[in-house]
Amino acid sequence: MHANDWVEVRSKQEILATLDRNGRLDGMPFMPQMFEHCGKRFRIHKSAHKACDPVYTMAARGVADAVHLNLRCNGQVYGGCQAGCRLFWKEAWLKPVNADAARGSAPRDKAGRTKTPAGYRGCTEEDVLRGTRADGRLGEPDADTQFVCQNTQLPEFSKPLSWWNPAQYVKDYASGNVTFGEMARGAVYVLFGRRFGTRIPLLRHAYNGFQKLTGGMPTPVANGKIPVGQPHPAADLNLRPGDLVRVKLHEEILRTIDTRNTNRGLCFDAEMVPYCGGVYRVITRVERFLDEKTGRMKSLKTPAVILENVACRSSFSRCRMFCPRGIYAWWREIWLERVEETGKRDAAGKARASSRREADEKSLAVIEAAE
Known part of the structure; x- marks a missing residue:
């Protein structure tokens, strides 16, 4: 599939x-909220032949x-996790829109029936739900609940992939994940902007200089200005879903992070x-999320926010170039x-003008009464 x-x-x-009875195929969990997309x-979105x-x-x-279908986890059965990870889909769970197409069809036996995994004893929707907990128990989660999801299990359904393995880049291009131009720019960056350039x-x-001539951006690798151990600045904008924000310039952000590029533990990548x-x-x-290492819920001491269409492009990550997961930035x-917003700004301007007119009219009334 491409x-x-x-x-x-x-x-x-x-x-x-x-x-299987744990709701997995080749170690990859099928998560309960994915059922709502059946049919x-x-x-x-992209081939998921590799991940970070x-x-x-x-x-x-x-x-x-x-593959990835640009569908993300809603966290509902995982204690309300707010990370919004992009879901993995096994090709066996999908079929081409063209029913006659052979590529991507579910594994089938000689009789044309869907093949079942080794050790299969019948999987039910309840099994899939139980598979979201390490102990298989259902009910209200508590502080000790250990969740199981695609993110926590990724090492179980994947294999190590060296950055220098050329096969992955052939797949990046052949699958349609990356254009030739993006691949060329990535190679130039890794060799000159990151690996040897540092x-x-x-x-x-x-x-x-090359990036400036070709309309690209300079290397984004830079260290923060605050010495490690010194206090970090903070701001409370009380942002809520739907609010519009502008990301500050890189130089401004460098003044808010330490030399390890963190602000109160959160990394600026x-x-x-x-x-x-x-x-x-x-x-x-983002106030709560699953710890991938333990599967337990964690809370952020200082909340972060996720922005629309702002996710990792994996264009500047030397060990995982062109990773298609698109993890949200925090x-x-x-x-x-x-x-x-323009409409609100115009409305606010009209309201201020109306208030000034009312004040002027009141003032004029007071003057006329005095006279």
Whole structure:
């Protein structure tokens, strides 16, 4: 299956027939909220033949027979996790819109029936729901509940993938995930802007000069200005979903993070730099999320926000270039500033003008009465 292909999510019965008693196929969990998409058609966002490892190293991992449909986890059965991770879909759970197409069909035996995984004893929707907990118990979660999701299990259904393995880049291009131009720019960046450019200033300057001539951005790798151990600045904009904000310029943000590029423990990553100066809408406030290592719920001491269409592009990550997961970036409010929408600004201006007119009329009335 390729990026931009149209597919249909198979029926609940067909999908259950591919799962083991833990609700998994080849170690990949089918998550309960994915059932609501059964029978619906979607365009493939990208091939998911590789991903970044959120549990251990953040390096690249190889994934077999999977795609992304640009659908994200709503966290409802995972204690209200607000991370909004993009879902993985096994090709066996999908079928091409063209029913006669052979590519992407579910595994079938000689009789044409859907193949079942080894050790399969019949999977039910309740099994899938129980598979979201490490102990298999249902009920209201508590502080000790250990959740299981695609993010926590990614090391189980993937394999290590070295950054220098050329096969992954062939797949990036052949699957439609990356254009030739994007691949060329990525290679130039890794060699001159990051891997060797950080050690040899001349190469770094040459890379930035090349980017300026070709309309690209300079290398986003830079360290914050605050010494480690010193207090970090904070801001409370009380942002809510739907609010419009502008991301501050990179140089301004560098003054709010330490030399490890963190502000109160939250990292400002190179992948966030391309969004600096842009205007975006708030999707949600992040106050709770699953710890990928433990599967337990954690709370942010200082909430962060997620912005619409602002996710990792994996263009500046030397060990996981072109990762298609599109993990949402988390933003401290000190890195943002409110933007008043045009309609609201006009309405506010009219309200102020009306208030001034009323005040002037009252003042004139007082003067006339005095006279």
